[in-house]
Structure formats: structure tokens, C-alpha cells
Amino acid sequence: MRVNLAIRLDHSSSTPLFEQLARHLELSIESGRLEPGQMLPSSREFARTLLLARGTVVRAYGQLIGKGLIEAIKGKGLIVNAPPPLDYSTQSAQMHELMLVDDLSANEILGSAQQPLPVEDVTKAAVPQALLPVKRWRELIIKNCKQLGRTDEIDDLGALDLRQQVCRFLRATRGLNCSPEQISVYTNTDQALDTIARLLIKPNDTAVIEEPGYIGVSKIFAAAGARVIANGIDYGGMMVENLDALATSPKVLYVTPVSQDPTGIVMSEERQDSIIQWAKRNDCLIVEDGWDTDFCHGRPAVPCMQQKAAEQIIYLYSFWKLLFPLSNACFLVVPQRLVPALRRLRAMINRPPISIELSALKDLLAAGEIDNLVAKLQKSYRKRRQALIYSLSMAFEKQIQIAPMSGGTHVLVSFQFAAEKQRVLDAGAECGLKLISLDEYYFDGRVTNQYIVFFTNVSPATVGAQAQLFKERLLGADYMAQRALL
Template identity: 30%
Template sequence: MNLAILKQLKGSKITAEALRETIASAIENKHLEPGEKLPSTRDMALYLGISRTTVMKSLESLIATGHLMTSPGAGTWVRKTARNGSQSADESNEKQSQATGYPWQERYSHLAANLHAQRIEAIENTDFDEINYGSAPSDMLPVQAWRKSLMHWSRSAENFDFGANSDAFGYLPLRKAIAGYLRRTKQIICKPEQIVIGSGVQSVVSPAFSLLVKPDDAIICENPGFWGAREQFHSLGAAVIPVGIDEHGLIVEQLDEIDRPVQWIYVEPSCQEPSGVMLSEPRRVALIDWCQRHNCAILEDDWDSEFQYDGQAAPSLFSLDKTGSVIYFYSFWRLLYPLVSVSFLVIPEQLIETFQSYKCSWDRQFTLVEHLVLTEMLDKNIIETHMRAMWKSLRKRRQALIFALKKQFKDDVKLASSTSGMHVVVQFKESVPEETILSCAKKAGLSCATTRPYYAHSAKANEFMLR
């Protein structure tokens, strides 16, 4: 859709109803073709100088009237069925097929039924592409070293031992290299057999959730916290209990106020997302103690743990735990996307057989070349050298950004009390429109994304991740 279609609205007070009527008219007059995709709500709001809330209200109304269709992650587009009552042969056949087609909803599993019933707010790609989807800035990627290793292994493809990708947990030399990396950088002592490799974040944590989370299990999540995990728990029928955070991380004292047994705690102790705060060492000890007393397991998401700018990193929950009740998650995606998306779990030994059965049945193969390249980069300490260089660069950027924000905005801006991560969380005065903040950040060359999706409730107005 060309935004110029909305040009007639500019210069007047734009309401959700006026925007709805303009788009509906464009559809009915064939200015917008069936199947044509609409711009993101953010782009439309910026173009018109209105709030995203106004845009979203108008689009929701058009979806309800059948003018538009939407899908999480795919965006919003013009419905293919004509609104004037006329139908093409294909549209008529489609409608007839839908009326007399196979009743697939009767075959839905518990998971599919939950996903169908659950209305998840679509997180538009444009909300996060500004910050490279949360991964490292593209100008910091070790492209040259990655390309050199990739070319080496690609030229040697005819000599590959393709039996090496038969291990369901991933390429064994890579798992050995990861075990060494964890020992050197995280003080985590584990066996390669405990490491379960996958591609991407969801492909690794999903097996853990699917295997170990039961319907109606109570799961504690930080609020704010990673929305992807929270929505997966909801889809499995679990009861998600949001618990607040402060400058010391998850408020462990609030756990005693929960009036039902808790089976899981999902926590980001090294760099809480999006706030960037680190769970203090006393609270780590208290959390481990609480979980042991209440027979509760922990999924430790070690997100963005490499970039601590004030003092030493605290020990991981996995290394503090002595009972085997912690599953540890880590992703090289954070450092190397889009070059690599390898993520992994470190699981207690008593879960190895269960996870092997799952992987053999559902997710056995992996991209061998990617594993070969990452193994070489770990064995040659290229990753750790890259991390140190990134730390120095990000620290300088962070200091410059914080100084500039304080100098320019003074008391009109509130900065999160965090000392880790790739971004700074900033809250502006509520009187400043969100679209103005996004537009000004873009003009200043700053990457900017709202923190709204991270909140289960009580999202803070005008709070953004900046870098």
C-alpha cells in the first residue's frame, strides 16, 4: 500500500473513524488490491502524525468488518474476498470449500486449541528490526573471520563425514567446544552430553517447555520480561504469574505472596530483558533456596550476559544449584545474528534420555556447516576475542548515549538503573507523543524500540530501548 492514499487526511484532526473510512473507501474503489499488504502501524502513524493506538483502532475495526485480515508476524493485508457482493469463481469455490470443508478444528490438539483461542497481540517486525531484533549491531559482526571459516569448510564439503550430524543433540565437537566456552566464561562445569543444540531461540526452549510444562502448571515470569516465553507458556495451558523486578532483579520476596504451588520460574538473571538489570548475588542464593524449599524448577535464560559494565558478573544459577533443578539456556544468536543462530540448553543429567528421545523423534537434523564454522571459531578463541572488542565498543557507545540523554533532556527523561546489555532503557515524559520520539530517534541515527510487548500488564508509557 502506498501511504499517499492517506494524504487527504493530513492537515486535519485525524480520528480512528476517519482513517477507517479512508482505507475502506480505498478498498471498495479498488485503489487497494485484494491481498495487498498494508504498512506497519508505526509507519502509518509516523506518516500521519498520530498515535499508533489510533491506527490500531481503525485497523481492528476494518478487520472486524472483513475488509482486512491479519496474522501475528505476517502483518495486515486486504482481504481477498470482494466487499461489493460480487465474487470470482476462485473466491466462490473458496467460500464453498470453507462451508463444506473438513472440520479441522475437531482434530485440534490441546496446543492448537489454545493457540486458536488465545489472542496474541502481533509483534510487528518493524518494532524490532531497528535494534537488529535484539542482537548485536550489524557493524560489529565478525564477518571476515566467519567468511574465511565458511569458505574453508565449504571447499572441503566433499570430505565431510556426514555421519557427524547423526547425533540428535548436535555436532559433538561443537558441544565439546561449548562446554569449554562455558567453563572459561561462565564458570559452568558440565559434560558435552548435557548440551542440547538447536537453531534459534524458540527451537531450543520449545522442547523444554513442551516436555516439562503441563496444563495448569504455575509458572513465574518477570514483569516486564521476554514476551516470547510468556506466550509459549500460555499456549501450553500454563498459568503465568508475573512477578515484578527492581534495580536488583526479580523481587524474590514477592514469591511468598503466591497462594498456589509453583512448578517453574523463568528468569533472566544476567541481564533482565528489557530493563538490563542483573539479579543480585544475595537474591540468586535466595531464589535457589526458595525453589528447593518449594520443589520448583528454574529455567535460566542467560540473555546478553557478556556485556557487564560495572563489576564482575555474578555466578549463574546453574552453577549455584546443587540439586539438578536448573535448566540453562544460552544463544550465540545474540552475538552473531544473522551469521549464526545456534542456541543451546544445558540440562541436568537425569533429563538426557528424555531429551534424546524427543530430538530423535522430532528434531534430529542440523546444519553441519554452521556447526563446523562455530566449532572452529570457539576452538581458536575468535568468539571470545570478538566479545572483548564488542564490550569495549558498546561501553563507549553506552556512555556517550547516557551522557547525551542527560545533557539534552535533564529531568524530562528517566534512565533504567542497569549496568549491562546492548541497549539503554529510557522513559520520556508522557506528554511527548510516541511517534515524535521514534521520529526524532531515527533522525539522530539511534536504534529505538518500545518496551510495551515485554509487559504482561502495567506497561510504562513512552518507555523505549535505545542504542
């Protein structure tokens, strides 16, 4: 598909026109406005459109070819390549066991409980209030309050009508192979993960998780008595070859294949097949977390891994990134053979929630309004993401590297200069940018100088000024003064 580019160049700038053009195209590739496989205009056609000398366009294209961002294909023309990946420093990572549970006495535990824990900003990736369906949600809450006397069919897995709607949604949007009988309802993700741990893990069993990854799952599995092993990822996803080195086969393998949390890496088809086959050979169940799969940028949507091996995979999905704080509901889809055991477990503990909130969620799903919300957020987030990437790139120039793949609500950046972590976080907060250090997703204490920058709260109209102020706060007045003299 040939692209239509609208580019404005500053003819009064001291920066040569070919460099300006090359930079505009490079930013378009990095932000996803130009996607891999798209065709660029010929140098003659592009020069005529921009009222430039053909040699200017040829030099700009030459820079991009040299960086590997575009490629000349004989008989076709110039094709956009995928931008080079950010180095996640995990390609040679070895597995290591996590020591998460200390041998503390009851008095020590009670004593430590007196110390206040740091308050985490849980709104970093939340939907902006202006985009939430607050008015419609209020209407549904009121409607369901007036129907408190009705009797829904509720069993040990949750309300049947809600599970039917969730089943329809997941089959249509994720390609899941499931029925309502396989779905169970939870108030949040951690409750669902706790149920998985109680269902599958016995003391001294082994559980393997991704690194970098969600530290909460490691704590939940460890609390169930598991030996938790962190396994590194590369650009194809979790590294299968490391699994063969385990002394004992794990009971659980936890992965985020469609959009790895937090790197955004998409697990390759070949890697998915290898992990599924490894799990089957070793009698291991896979937990596929669909946490960061609602939005994709610069690539087509990827089907879930569960559809390939429904009897080998437990699928987890949360509505947090679509509806928080209106709803934090989470759902598990378990293999058919595990349904009886799950019913027995939930009859004893973690009884399914029954609430007006879940009834409102069911109504939104039934009316197709969740599908409409996803489409609206995807459009808004694409603009916010592109604006953030462009603004950071223009402000920091060659001093920042931005990963081409990213999560649905954040980008991953790496600074090309040494920066103390707290200084980066404080500078971001002062400028209204929400950041988390990638260090928080590693279990071995490594320092990465890489950061997650969220864009859900970014305004395209103001993010340029925010990015420039971020650079000034981060690099200091002396550096900015020296730059002004150049």
C-alpha cells in the same frame, strides 16, 4: 583505585565553573567512566590540576554529595557511590495471570492469518557489520563446504565436537557447571524454549516469568497449555515473597538473573539463594536465560546462577548478540537427570540442526576467536554507550533520567515530561536512534514513559548531533525557541 580525570571547562560560559565541573563528574558516574568505589582527587589536588580555585572544586563536590553520588569516608577521602536507580515502577507489582490464548475457531485463526503482521526490526541490538568477523566467517564456510563428506559424531543432542567447544566456552566465560553430554543444539532461542515447554509443561501447569520481560517466552509456555503468571521485580530481581501466594506450585520459573532483560538489574546473591531454595522446596525447575550477559558496563562480570544449583537449573544461551546475522545458534544446558528425557524428546521432534554454519561456529570457538570478538565488542560498546549517555544527558539536561544499570546493548531512559509514545518513537527514528518503549515488556498494558535506546549502531562522532535533533523533534520548535530566549 584513584582515577585520572581529564576535564575541560568553558571559562567563557555563563554557567558557573563549579556547576560545569559537577555536571562533568555526574555524567562520568552515570556513564560508568567513574565506577562505584573509585576515589576522587582531594579538592586541593583537583583544583591544582584544573587550575581552579579550591572553593570551586569544593562547591562541585558538595553538589555531588548532596545528590548521593559521592561520599566522604573518614581516613580515605571521597568515594564514588552507585548512581540512584531508575524507578521501574515494579517494586510493588503483584503477580497476575496472563490471558494469552483466545478460544478461536479454526476459521477465525485462518482468517486472521490473512492480515499481515507488523515487521519488527530485529537488527536493533545486532552487531554493527564493520565489527562482525565476516571475512573469517567466509573462510570457515568455504573450508567446511570442502569437507562435506566428513562424518562428525552427531546424536540426538547435536554434533559432539560443537557441544564440546560450547561447553568449554560457557565454563570459562559463565562459570557453568556442566559437561558436553548436558548440552543440546538449536537454531534459535524460541526453538530452545519450545523444547523446554514440551519437556516440562503439561496442560494447566503453572509457569512463572518476570515482568517486565520477554513476551515471547510467555507465548511459548502458554501454547504448551501452561497458566502463565507474571511476577514483578525490584532492585534485587524477581520478588520471592510473591511466589508463596501461588495456589499451586509452578513447574517452571523463568529468570534472567545476571542482567535482567530489559532493565539490566543484577539479581542479588541473597535473592538468587532464596529463589533456588524456594524452587527446591516446591519441586520447581528454574530456567536461567543468559540472553543479555555478553557485555557488562560499570560493574564486574557476574557468574551465572546455574553454578550454584546445576541440578535445579536449565541454562539457555544464544550467540545472537555476538554473531547475528551470521549465526543465531542457541544452546541448552540441562541437569544430568533430564538428559535421557531430552534425548527421547529430540529423537521424536526438534531434531538437532546440522549445518555448515554450526561447523563454522565450532571452528571459531576452537580457535578462541569468539573470546577475542567479545573483548573487541566490549571495548567498542563501552565507548558507544558512554557517548550516548553523555549526549542524551547534555541535550535533555534535567528532563531525562538514565538508568545506571542497563543491558549489554542498550540504556533505559525515562523522560521527565509527558510525551506521546508514537511521537517519541518517530522522533528517534527520524534522528537515526533505535528505540523501543518499555511498555512492550509489560503484560498488563501499563504506560511507563520509559524507553530502551540501543547504542550498538551509535557513532560517538555523530551521536551528539543526533541527540540534539532528537530533543528538537520531540519537544517542538516553540519550546526550543523559548529556550533560546532564556
